[in-house]
Amino acid sequence: MANELEFVKSWLKDPGSSARGLPASAYTDEAFWQAECDTVLSRNWVCAGFAHELKEAGDAMPVSVAGWPLLLVRNTGGEIAAFHNVCRHRCLTLVDAPKNVGKLIRCPYHAWAYDLSGKLRASPHFGGMDDNQPEGFDPAENGLRPVRIAVWHDWIFINLDGNAPEFENYAAPLINRLEGVDFSKVSPIASLDFGEIRTNWKFIMENFIEPYHVQFVHSSTTDQPLGDHYTIVDGVCLGSAVDLKQETGTSGSLGVSSRYLTLFPNFIVGRYFPDQLGVYLNIPLGAGKTAQRRALYTTEGQQLSKTDIEGLKKLWWDVHKEDHEMCERLQLGRASPVAEEGGLLSPHWEDSVRAFQELVARSVSDLDEQQTGKT
Ligand code: FES
Ligand SMILES: [Fe+2]
Numbered sequence: 001m002a003n004e005l006e007f008v009k010s011w012l013k014d015p016g017s018s019a020r021g022l023p024a025s026a027y028t029d030e031a032f033w034q035a036e037c038d039t040v041l042s043r044n045w046v047c048a049g050f051a052h053e054l055k056e057a058g059d060a061m062p063v064s065v066a067g068w069p070l071l072l073v074r075n076t077g078g079e080i081a082a083f084h085n086v087c088r089h090r091c092l093t094l095v096d097a098p099k100n101v102g103k104l105i106r107c108p109y110h111a112w113a114y115d116l117s118g119k120l121r122a123s124p125h126f127g128g129m130d131d132n133q134p135e136g137f138d139p140a141e142n143g144l145r146p147v148r149i150a151v152w153h154d155w156i157f158i159n160l161d162g163n164a165p166e167f168e169n170y171a172a173p174l175i176n177r178l179e180g181v182d183f184s185k186v187s188p189i190a191s192l193d194f195g196e197i198r199t200n201w202k203f204i205m206e207n208f209i210e211p212y213h214v215q216f217v218h219s220s221t222t223d224q225p226l227g228d229h230y231t232i233v234d235g236v237c238l239g240s241a242v243d244l245k246q247e248t249g250t251s252g253s254l255g256v257s258s259r260y261l262t263l264f265p266n267f268i269v270g271r272y273f274p275d276q277l278g279v280y281l282n283i284p285l286g287a288g289k290t291a292q293r294r295a296l297y298t299t300e301g302q303q304l305s306k307t308d309i310e311g312l313k314k315l316w317w318d319v320h321k322e323d324h325e326m327c328e329r330l331q332l333g334r335a336s337p338v339a340e341e342g343g344l345l346s347p348h349w350e351d352s353v354r355a356f357q358e359l360v361a362r363s364v365s366d367l368d369e370q371q372t373g374k375t
Contacts, residue, residue: 024339027200033287035364041066042160047267049156075116083144118144173237194292199327201284211240212349223255231352236264
């Protein structure tokens with residue numbers, strides 16, 4: 001591990017740092033971002049998409065995981081597969097926007113074509129006029145490179161290095177906390193695209209798992225008193241929860257008991273009692289850039305009117321815009337030398353944030369004894 005990352009090891013080992021957050025460089029430094037791509041974002045199951053957005057055979061979606069261009073495709077067998085989104089000829093990115101590719105993924109540059117299982121089906125004139133397969137060229141060895149994928153209900157996860165435990169074992173702490181959800185009834189009703197947020201992906205995650213800010217930042221959009229909240233620290237499942245003594249939600253504000261759960265590193269699910277879920281796709285794009293989309297679900301098969309759905313979309317849009325503003329200002333604050341000390345974490349409300357930061361720090365410092373290396 002490069003010397004410039006030694007600061008994370010010192011932070012982890014220094015008992016005096018237990019009340020401080022990660023130093024600013026962990027949010028701004030390009031070398032740290034690269035180290036995260038090589039460890040945190042490639043060794044674990046990283047959420048990359050929503051299955052319901054790939055309905056038909058041939059539906060294809062380009063995604064970015066750990067900075068790598070990948071492609072999700074629904075094949076003719078109805079399954080979703082993941083490949084590196086690059087042509088085996090000159091490595092052009094194959095699909096640059098969500099679309100249905102039909103039966104073949106065709107490269108726009110020299111018309112090489114791959115079927116939905118990734119097999120190379122055409123390499124026109126590669127060996128000269130009308131010679132598609134020159135001597136020594138084996139199409140079977142030049143299909144799309146697959147990537148390990150797990151589709152859990154509506155959510156698509158990628159494990160780049162291929163060595164993470166089976167998804168359901170990895171995600172057990174989260175799955176256990178979703179007990180009582182009948183996933184056969186979970187149905188998407190709307191989605192929101194927040195585009196790119198000028199913040200490090202970790203701030204988005206940390207913001208979601210600490211309840212401390214809720215009543216201050218969301219004073220007009222939520223009705224969840226601080227005293228009813230508590231944090232959740234359970235291995236790769238970190239979060240916060242609120243059990244309201246009284247359900248007080250008025251129109252246009254969130255006032256129900258809720259669970260805000262994450263699966264390390266980037267998956268977020270909000271459970272809003274009695275009958276809604278929200279899932280966030282957080283896409284780390286660089287040290288200071290994260291894209292976010294959110295899907296809204298009902299869990300009891302209930303039919304909501306168009307007006308109700310529009311109301312929910314507006315509520316969540318407003319809530320998250322409030323969060324994003326805070327996350328962008330956390331990022332801006334990292335330009336200050338004061339932030340090199342990491343700021344302070346509440347021992348009560350932000351122990352979940354500390355646990356999250358330790359997972360990151362252990363991973364980039366190679367202290368979790370896993371092998372680095374994407375395949
Ligand atoms: S780069 Fe794809 S066909 Fe040439
Ligand atoms: Fe928030």
